Amino acid sequence: MTTSGTPRGMLFSAALLFVAACQREAPALPETNELAERQSKWRTSTLEAGTTTRLEITPNPYEGDVREIAEGQRLYSWMNCAGCHGTLGGGGIGPPLADRDWIYGGESMQIYQSIMQGRPNGMPVYEGKITVQSAWQLAAYVRTLSADAPSAEAEATQQGPTDQGTHTGGRP
Amino acid sequence: MTGWQSALDPAGVGGSAVAALWWAMLAMATLVLVAVLAALGWSLARHLRITAVADPIAFAARTDPAADQQATRWVGVAVIATTAILLVTFALSLGTSRAAARLAVDGAAEIEVTGVQWWWEVRYLDSLPARIVRTANELHLPAGRSIRLRLRSRDVIHSFWAPNLHGKMDLIPGHDNYLWIKAERPGTYRAQCAEFCGVQHTKMAMAVIVHAPEEYDAWLAAQREPVRSPADSVALAGLRTFEAQPCATCHSIRGTMAYGQAGPDLTHFARRRTIAAGERPNTPAELTAWLLNPQGIKPGNHMPKVPLAADELNALVAYLSGLR
Ligand SMILES: [Cu+2]
Numbered sequence: 001m002t003t004s005g006t007p008r009g010m011l012f013s014a015a016l017l018f019v020a021a022c023q024r025e026a027p028a029l030p031e032t033n034e035l036a037e038r039q040s041k042w043r044t045s046t047l048e049a050g051t052t053t054r055l056e057i058t059p060n061p062y063e064g065d066v067r068e069i070a071e072g073q074r075l076y077s078w079m080n081c082a083g084c085h086g087t088l089g090g091g092g093i094g095p096p097l098a099d100r101d102w103i104y105g106g107e108s109m110q111i112y113q114s115i116m117q118g119r120p121n122g123m124p125v126y127e128g129k130i131t132v133q134s135a136w137q138l139a140a141y142v143r144t145l146s147a148d149a150p151s152a153e154a155e156a157t158q159q160g161p162t163d164q165g166t167h168t169g170g171r172p
Numbered sequence: 173m174t175g176w177q178s179a180l181d182p183a184g185v186g187g188s189a190v191a192a193l194w195w196a197m198l199a200m201a202t203l204v205l206v207a208v209l210a211a212l213g214w215s216l217a218r219h220l221r222i223t224a225v226a227d228p229i230a231f232a233a234r235t236d237p238a239a240d241q242q243a244t245r246w247v248g249v250a251v252i253a254t255t256a257i258l259l260v261t262f263a264l265s266l267g268t269s270r271a272a273a274r275l276a277v278d279g280a281a282e283i284e285v286t287g288v289q290w291w292w293e294v295r296y297l298d299s300l301p302a303r304i305v306r307t308a309n310e311l312h313l314p315a316g317r318s319i320r321l322r323l324r325s326r327d328v329i330h331s332f333w334a335p336n337l338h339g340k341m342d343l344i345p346g347h348d349n350y351l352w353i354k355a356e357r358p359g360t361y362r363a364q365c366a367e368f369c370g371v372q373h374t375k376m377a378m379a380v381i382v383h384a385p386e387e388y389d390a391w392l393a394a395q396r397e398p399v400r401s402p403a404d405s406v407a408l409a410g411l412r413t414f415e416a417q418p419c420a421t422c423h424s425i426r427g428t429m430a431y432g433q434a435g436p437d438l439t440h441f442a443r444r445r446t447i448a449a450g451e452r453p454n455t456p457a458e459l460t461a462w463l464l465n466p467q468g469i470k471p472g473n474h475m476p477k478v479p480l481a482a483d484e485l486n487a488l489v490a491y492l493s494g495l496r
Binding site for chain 1 (some may be wrong): 273416417418420433434472474476477478479
């Protein structure tokens with residue numbers, strides 16, 4: 001067992017907590033140039049929508065980082081993503097983002113591209129309107145929206161092949 | 173005790189009432205302290221007298237109904253005095269609240285102050301929407317007029333506190349709080365967020381400028397004007413940069429293509445005294461530092477570092493410094 005419970009143990013745990021809390025406050029952001037470099041490694045267009053295999057998959061530097069995800073959440077409402085995709089990604093003018101059903105792919109990098117380059121059926125281009133860093137924060141947040149959604153296969157076996165590919169309106 | 177952020181240097185009706193209450197409570201607390209110290213001194217002296225008695229234990233064990241009665245009487249006096257002090261302070265603080273509440277008048281101008289992590293949005297309301305002025309990080313008030321402040325928050329609870337002018341009041345998300353305020357002495361004061369609201373809470377302040385009434389009206393009229401297009405080419409390049417870069421997504425400048433609402437309005441930015449909610453003086457050098465790395469000056473704040481080329485940066489600074 002641990003020493004917590006004794007006054008000294010409690011003091012020690014408190015100090016540990018304190019130190020941990022301090023670390024949370026200092027955002028360790030990758031340099032913006034590094035972010036731009038990651039971005040430039042990818043192809044900017046493919047002929048078919050939703051290719052996942054041919055693009056080099058670049059991980060989101062902010063994946064799982066609560067501070068950056070919170071910043072992404074703020075941007076999601078500031079940049080009016082909510083206006084088209086719904087407050088929690090439930091969908092509206094734009095497709096739902098809170099399910100596992102992606103048109104252009106649900107990898108961080110693909111979401112990043114959906115945001116920065118836009119998508120033909122009404123997704124605006126955000127390149128130049130937000131920083132590279134903001135786009136990664138948004139992508140990290142968007143990925144959390146579907147974290148609790150059942151996987152595509154699980155949903156398919158549950159419902160049978162129904163409205164695959166139609167993306168208007170909210171979630172069923 | 174004087175200063176631009178001091179409750180003891182009142183410059184408004186609410187502030188004077190708070191200062192009067194503060195001094196009254198200090199006087200009472202001083203009296204109580206003196207009385208308690210006197211009682212302590214007396215009992216110490218008495219103890220010395222008792223230890224001088226040949227057999228202190230026997231002395232302590234003796235029964236002395238007269239002394240007991242006297243002690244009971246003193247306890248009674250202390251209880252009555254404590255109750256009286258409580259009641260008097262209660263009455264005084266009620267009086268302070270009433271002094272501030274009496275400021276309400278019909279047809280007073282209304283100013284909306286919205287707390288945002290970690291800056292202040294200020295809107296000078298008007299029945300004509302086109303005359304509403306939206307600015308940030310500075311509150312201007314006319315001396316001698318009652319003003320109704322509408323306090324709101326966009327995210328978490330903040331608190332508006334300009335100690336020279338009034339007591340605190342919280343800014344609560346989803347709820348409007350109202351604070352009547354009447355400044356009396358023209359000058360520059362400082363307001364500070366007084367409710368912990370996140371990493372940059374300490375750096376969420378603003379200047380409160382109290383003008384003579386005519387001066388205030390002139391200031392407000394000037395704020396209503398959109399900005400003129402910059403004359404020199406560097407500043408013009410700055411405007412183009414501002415519109416082409418992410419800046420315009422977050423900031424608004426009336427009379428340009430910048431409509432962003434996420435960050436402070438920058439329409440008459442060059443007239444403001446500070447940058448980043450009171451954190452730095454508004455000089456070209458400080459502005460350059462802010463644009464180079466806002467996260468270095470206020471780590472965790474919601475303005476990202478926008479990568480800028482040197483000429484873009486210079487142009488932006490020239491343009492923003494000319495927004496008078
Ligand atoms: Cu605060």
